[in-house]
Amino acid sequence: MRQIGPDVVAAYPITPQTELMHRFSEFVADGIVKTELILVESEHSAMSACVGACAAGARVMTATSSQGLALMWEIVYIAASMRLPIVMTVVNRALSAPINIHCDHSDSMGCRDSGWIQLYSENPQEVYDNIVQGVRIAEHPDVLLPVMPTLDGFIISHTLERVEILGDEEVKKFVGEWKPSFPLLDVDHPVTYGPLDLQDYYFEHKKQQAEAMKRAKEVILAIGKAYGDLTGRGYGFFEEYRTKDAEHIILCLGSSAGTVKSVVDELRDKGRKVGVLKLRMFRPFPDGELARAIGHAGAIAVLDRAEGFNAVGGPLGPEVKSALYKKSGADVCNYIYGLGGRDLSPEMIRTVFDDLAGGRADARQAIHLGVRE
Amino acid sequence: MAREKGYKELPTGGLILEAGNAAAYKTGGWRTYRPLVDKDTCTDCLQCWLFCPDMSIYVEGGTMTGYDYDHCKGCGICATVCPVKAIKMVLETERSGDADAKGCFHSKKKG
Numbered sequence: 473m474r475q476i477g478p479d480v481v482a483a484y485p486i487t488p489q490t491e492l493m494h495r496f497s498e499f500v501a502d503g504i505v506k507t508e509l510i511l512v513e514s515e516h517s518a519m520s521a522c523v524g525a526c527a528a529g530a531r532v533m534t535a536t537s538s539q540g541l542a543l544m545w546e547i548v549y550i551a552a553s554m555r556l557p558i559v560m561t562v563v564n565r566a567l568s569a570p571i572n573i574h575c576d577h578s579d580s581m582g583c584r585d586s587g588w589i590q591l592y593s594e595n596p597q598e599v600y601d602n603i604v605q606g607v608r609i610a611e612h613p614d615v616l617l618p619v620m621p622t623l624d625g626f627i628i629s630h631t632l633e634r635v636e637i638l639g640d641e642e643v644k645k646f647v648g649e650w651k652p653s654f655p656l657l658d659v660d661h662p663v664t665y666g667p668l669d670l671q672d673y674y675f676e677h678k679k680q681q682a683e684a685m686k687r688a689k690e691v692i693l694a695i696g697k698a699y700g701d702l703t704g705r706g707y708g709f710f711e712e713y714r715t716k717d718a719e720h721i722i723l724c725l726g727s728s729a730g731t732v733k734s735v736v737d738e739l740r741d742k743g744r745k746v747g748v749l750k751l752r753m754f755r756p757f758p759d760g761e762l763a764r765a766i767g768h769a770g771a772i773a774v775l776d777r778a779e780g781f782n783a784v785g786g787p788l789g790p791e792v793k794s795a796l797y798k799k800s801g802a803d804v805c806n807y808i809y810g811l812g813g814r815d816l817s818p819e820m821i822r823t824v825f826d827d828l829a830g831g832r833a834d835a836r837q838a839i840h841l842g843v844r845e
Numbered sequence: 846m847a848r849e850k851g852y853k854e855l856p857t858g859g860l861i862l863e864a865g866n867a868a869a870y871k872t873g874g875w876r877t878y879r880p881l882v883d884k885d886t887c888t889d890c891l892q893c894w895l896f897c898p899d900m901s902i903y904v905e906g907g908t909m910t911g912y913d914y915d916h917c918k919g920c921g922i923c924a925t926v927c928p929v930k931a932i933k934m935v936l937e938t939e940r941s942g943d944a945d946a947k948g949c950f951h952s953k954k955k956g
Binding site: 672676 | 850851852856859860862864866
């Protein structure tokens with residue numbers, strides 16, 4: 473964020489996002505970054521201030537977690553609907569009640585249908601890379617949608633790990649200058665943001681949003697490739713790890729991919745054909761690409777770090793099943809794990825691969841991994 | 846009726862790119878009470894013009910000349926702020942024929 477140097481940041485502290493904003497506000501206080509930092513009285517106000525500032529023509533960033541994101545809800549939708557390219561980092565934390573400060577994805581999954589692009593990260597390096605790319609994706613004229621890079625609370629946010637960063641000038645050059653088409657501060661060309669929109673035009677505006685989300689896929693790929701040319705770390709919709717000839721594949725998001733990869737390596741050494749597909753981009757959802765990447769597997773386990781409370785599974789499981797519908801004969805099983813920050817152990821992952829290998833992956837309803845009866 | 850624009854033709858984000866378009870949206874039909882002004886009592890102090898939230902007070906050359914009923918929502922602020930109580934709010938269903946089309950009437954018939 474310091475390197476990007478947004479014009480405006482409006483934020484309210486919440487664990488585990490606090491550390492991030494704390495550091496950034498130090499940069500502002502020390503004059504290292506010339507951002508207008510607006511300290512507000514709630515997250516609802518934070519996102520409202522972001523919307524106003526972005527409509528005025530500013531490049532805007534913020535960050536939040538859990539209850540903070542929940543409190544922003546109303547304005548989160550408005551940011552996307554007004555096509556304001558705000559970048560908000562979400563440090564994933566479980567939603568209350570009972571109160572819990574640790575990681576699961578129930579916060580960001582709750583706004584999966586809000587019209588924000590969502591990029592999940594496995595480690596601190598990917599968080600950095602996704603945030604830098606996120607600004608350019610959001611502001612791309614074919615997209616103009618807000619972007620939510622996410623990272624697992626505490627597991628990534630409070631981990632010390634080496635990260636390769638670009639030079640300040642390289643970042644500035646990569647993200648470019650934000651040139652809004654209709655800034656409210658352009659008083660010579662007054663426009664109206666957020667007017668009443670009823671049966672006659674609302675549907676057309678929603679169709680525009682849906683189309684922008686489709687166009688975003690191509691833009692995300694192009695920017696992921698350009699970022700790769702610059703850094704050697706290219707990005708696509710997902711990372712395929714030893715999946716090409718795999719019979720059994722685990723699909724997951726975020727930091728757990730690292731643990732799954734190590735179990736995959738261990739099982740591969742024993743001759744088992746296993747792999748992991750780490751989904752980076754959840755919104756837009758890479759429907760066809762996903763089916764092509766894992767459709768050949770005999771059995772697939774989808775790991776969800778959020779409960780859907782739909783008596784079926786988590787948010788990711790049914791979407792993957794739907795992506796594979798009529799494209800693959802694979803058995804697909806949904807697992808819910810790690811709610812409220814509970815560790816996903818290598819042993820649990822071995823159990824999942826054993827389920828896949830043992831033909832036990834046809835459960836219609838999600839299996840809760842590591843929960844006590 | 847002209848065809849309404851499709852999603853490929855509209856500005857994104859629900860934006861309206863022309864200013865001053867609120868005048869095209871007639872809100873007078875929302876009104877329950879209609880303001881009427883007694884021009885014999887009115888002093889043309891223009892407090893009503895100052896306070897009206899819908900810019901529905903007509904003023905010509907410093908004189909209050911009545912109401913824009915296409916946009917007046919009947920909120921009654923003009924009647925409340927009028928220092929000489931020249932404005933009365935009358936139910937739309939019970940409005941009298943004394944006033945002209947812009948809502949002006951004369952309590953003292955001039956000879």
